[in-house]
Amino acid sequence: MGTVLGLVAALLAAAIFSPILAVGTISVTGTKLVTTDQVQAALEPLKGKPLPQVSDDEVGRLLEPLVQVKSVTTQARPPSELVVEVLERIPVALVKQGERYRLVDVDGVVLATTADPSSVSLPVIDGGAGTIGKDLFQATAEVLGALPPDVLSKLSNASAQSVDAVELKLVDGQTIIWGNAGEKELKAKVLEALLKVPADPKNPVRVYDVSAPRHPVTR
Template sequence: MTDTRADRRAVPEEGPAGEGRGRPNRWKAVFVTLLVVGALGLVTWVLLGSRLLVVRHVEVSGAGLAPRDRIVAAAGIDLGTPMARLRTGAIGERVERLREVESAKIERNWPGTVRIVVRERVPVAVFTRDGRYHLVDRHGVTVADGESRPSGLPTLTVASPGPSDRATRAALAVLCGLPERLGGRLAEVEATGPETVTLHMKDGQTVVWGAAERAREKIRLLDAVRRTAAGRAVRTVDISSPEVLKTK
């Protein structure tokens, strides 16, 4: 018979040896995990907890009507705030509440500068109220007011000027749709309702425009009247219905 005890002694025991080979791999995994956690913690501290990347300067660009100090105040950005904690969307919304501002974009310029880029509303007409001149943009929003009348803007004549007033919106739609050759000769745009817009030109001519629709046809008609008049005074042009042109 064969002595199996010698065979058993010749077979190596794999338990302790296998554990010895696996231990370095486990330590390596633990070390890599700790390294990653430490790196993430360092990055988080630099971004949110340290004084390295905080707001140190606030810049404003695109402002003309609104003073820089008022834009900065509306933004409400505290110097020393970590750049990563800035809620740029909320900052932009606060700036856009200023009547002069149509839109605002907030940019982070690392390591410590915040840039506020504003697009201001553009005045297209002026109306008077309580002895003051109010400038309105294409939406009817008042962007500025003062005691002296600004030059270069036509007068807006409506009963209740404002962005929610239909007559205001119609008058401004007609005004903003005019080509420069006509818009530059406009003295006043008047509307008693959304379908009764009238233009008063600087040369004294009155243009009964009607509703804001079919602007291209009406512009072609008005150009044709001006060409064919050839120096003859046409005091009133009614293009409210393009199919039926009326002149006086």
């Protein structure tokens, strides 16, 4: 029995440390904000390392400089391919800074910058984190993060007088009274349904109030 266990241990050790199973190719999926080339370049130090020794944590640490990457999962495909699936942060708004606009996620992480806000179908958060304060910024960003992409793309800007008074503006000029960040998933579904109601030219809607999502109001 001892001989058999020793043989198994030797085979496992050989598999773990064998150069035959060294990383030679790194395949990347899930990238939009960063490029495949950027990810592969960051993971270049893994080349030549045995596949069984590569962990998600190590890959994540190597990709930390790419702030757009939120997390990763990896899969080894012997003899030499490492597949890396990237989960990126999701941009929810633009924040104006000088003449440029920062693309940010729900945590306020800057993912990119642009000089042309019309090139991105996302709302502008009035004031930004530095002006309106962290709490108001976070409340507004959480609301935007709950909205489906088709609704998010219809917004022009977002603001908050307090954490309980988040308001959104549609590109067509209508106001959305959101209230606080509570029940944000329900509010998002109610708002999405309201926006799909055909417009009545004789009684145009100027305000969508979903602050009490079980009793929404339009006026």
